[in-house]
Amino acid sequence: MIFTVAIDGPAAAGKGTISRAVAAEFGFAHLDTGALYRAVGVKGGDPVTAARGLEPTDLARDDLRTLEAGQAASRVAAIPEVRAALLEFQKRFARREGGAVLDGRDIGTVICPEAEVKLFVTASAAVRARRRWLELGGEAAAQPYAAVLAEVEERDARDRNRADAPLRPAEDAVVLDTSDLDSAAAVAQAVALVAAALAARG
Ligand code: DC
16 A cells, blocks of 8 residues: 655654654654754765765764754755755655655655645744753753754744745645644644545545
């Protein structure tokens, strides 16, 4: 069975949690496409060469989730040749046998416009920054909340305003605003949507 769930949205909106839960619920494979751009960003050197030569070990690094890696990812993601180098792998993953969940910025618009389910997961910048700050340790974090908020807003602006594959909801995406939802409620809504689409396919 070929069945793709495309989950897009800005940083720290809850895409990762929702994607992993949906993949586990339905036994689909999951690809965190942000990790590809993070790996290119932290690899250093020429980003186009890094993207063309990306290897599984690059994706296993333990420094991919830092704020710096997020910023580096957002910068290299604006380079069309970097995006082009990562395109085929993502397209193939999306249509693999057995079902796939991909989360990122352009899955429903560019990577897999034919996805059976498209979700755009969002939340206010303040809520997203607070979640990211708590993840980084809250009061014990190296960065104060204001710095995390500034980072989130800067990354949003760059991802939304780039010319190639900017962050935006596909026309047929269901928008899920998680500002006032806990993760269990957000996951339940996403799972219900996928279950309905699977049932409709028969
Ligand atoms: O989802 P994330 O925070 O790990 O993504 C890091 C950066 O990578 C994000 O700011 C923009 C870029 N990205 C992208 O351009 N397209 C994707 N499909 C996924 C991520």
